[in-house]
Amino acid sequence: MASPNLEVLLQKIHHMIDVQEKIAAKTGENFNVFKILGMEALEVRTHSSFLRELLDPKGEHGMGSVFLKLFLSYLSDKNEQAAGFDSPSATVIAEKPIGPINKTNTRGGRIDLFLEDKNHRRIFIENKIYAGDQPNQLLRYHGEDNQAILVYLTLHGTEPSSESTGGNDFSFKLMSYKKEIFQWLENCRKEAVTHPVVREALTQYIELIRHLTNQTTKEYMMEDIEKLLIENPEYSVAINAAQNTLDSIRKKTEENFWRLFDKAFSKEPVQLAANFSIRFEADEDSDGFFIGYRLFEGEANKSGSETADHYFQALKEINSEFRKNGNWLGWYNPTAFAGKTRFAGLDLKTVLNLYSNKNTELEIFIRRIVEQDQQIRTTFAAWQKQDSLKE
Template sequence: MPIPILTFKQLINKVKKLNRRYEQLAASSGENFNIFHILKLQSSETRLHSAFIAELLNPKGTHGLKDEFLKLFLKTLEIKPTDFNTQTATVDIELHVGAIGKNYETGGRIDICIRDTSQRKIIIENKIYAPDQRNQLVRYHNYDNLANLYYLTLDGEKPEETSSGQLKINDHYKLISYKKDILEWLHLCRERAVVQPILRESFTQYINLIKHLTGQTINDYMNEEVASLITENQENLEAAFILYNTLDHACERLLNKLKIEVSEIANELGVEYNFDIDIRFNKRFKGISFYPEGWERLKIAFQFQSYDKDLVFGIARKEVESGALPSIWIITISQRIQANERGVNEWWPFHEACEPYTNWDLYEPWAAIISGEMKRFIKQKVEEILELFKDQKF
């Protein structure tokens, strides 16, 4: 027997009331305030994440707790204390290990490298939204094949084969995530810093940021209340399952709406476009591309960088191709886009996270499609690039 429409509405209204109550609580408690968001550093791998983590891991760091946080890090990664001397450790970010060789098997810059006086190393390749580079993990493994090599991402996804080559997970490198490993470590660190209020609150701010980036923003207490509501009776449970199973279909309808709006944007701006987004998000590098007239090798792109619906925006290559881009293009782009914090790589001369619509596992991007804000957001981004480079033919 079909569930009455009234049951769906009642369930949805009750959840909405709960959500409003917890939103008010978050606002009154100051939980919504996050210094990293305010400074627009939330997706900056080098300026925020690598720098913050490295400072905590450094026994000579300004936190003043010597190797306490490094010990907790080794504990989280299940590295035996006898396998690494934390007291003598040094920590480097963006460690230059030589120019990248012609065969892409040596050289590069290591995001985080921890070394003790016996030259035992822990190497971390830190990926928030940036794409994998050619033979990146291979190069770092070749730099020191005895090092503990970790591939750190938001959710623990695997690297592209273009980065890992023939290396095998757990044999040559390990996967770790912000969602599990880094959060677990940060909580341990905060407990250790409980009597140091400034340090403790810095941990709280960063933990809240990581929860936001990994789609864990729902208050734990609210989670419990919603779970209790759903399991209150069979009708609520059945209604919740039906809503869950139809969510992809609802989002697909919204993507169809967005596709029409992207076509309208392209027509209004006089550019060609391609819309290639799969609702299952099971393939990387899908997204929306705009092709300005005269741009033969580059495009303006909105692209999902991982299987977890993380959207970035920037100037990218039209096709996967060999050969370096003209250096004058890179210089021109870097000079004109001063906010390019994420650096340059061989596929993206410029790219940034699509804040506040980076994580499409969350509600906000889909709500923005309904309101029309997503169309305005995309059009504004494209217009800015077209205006900045109206005299260029890439």
């Protein structure tokens, strides 16, 4: 049981937070278009796309190379390659293909943000929000051009794993959304004072970065809380234990979700004619939790074939959120938990609610997905009786 003094301390901290939340509500600080649209953690479609547009001197922002030059100032210290980069001539590409991954896994893949000037100076940016490292990922980019400036960008400036570097030693620049990107965006906003639409878009994105990097609480409130903790060091152990407990609850909640999901969801493929089948997958990636279907002929993925288009239309009729590409017959990110799509993005109140309500919300969410999957399986099974598959 908590001591009376500890309870008083926690009540004071709660009051500070409550006051700040009321201020945020009055100023509209919590209104963010990226969060409303459920796009806050989408690595490719939100962050790489937005950064690409800002860095592009030919971008629709109408600021020319101003934003790119500001960005280069964070790279050019003691870096002649960055200092000599010709910003006005730069080409900026998101998800730049650099060929198939070779057998030794040292070349190929896609570069999140690819910059190149007229003199063929290059900057490669590996952009990480929540996604983990891929095998030899940075090593492959280094192998593509060992003279390029290689940037490893994460929310908090985390070092890449040895899996990403392949255990090799080569030069790269660490950057974080919390520090360098946040400062760069603030400088961009100052420069965009005569472009009000661009300025407001930057403001929205800056607030999103505050949210993702846990900087939404005002500095003066943090200073007050810091002062309280310094004045009451005897409670630091208890507060640290509480934080560890919350981390454990978050982990247990996520583990419980996957346990319930695996129990409820059938992963049996739908067998079709002519050695075709449709297989189900569910996982989390940089875009969040996703449901996906692939079309196979034997062990060959045929999700990009004309036959697949026929089945994709059935998916779209059942759920208009389904999308397709050459690797997927159809996939989508089911929106859950107040618009969040990743457990890592859930606020603590939501996590505690999910943990304490004996799985009710989790089960409802899973039941919706299961019912939709059953409808898809029934539709495909009915088609199998009527149609013969043709390439």
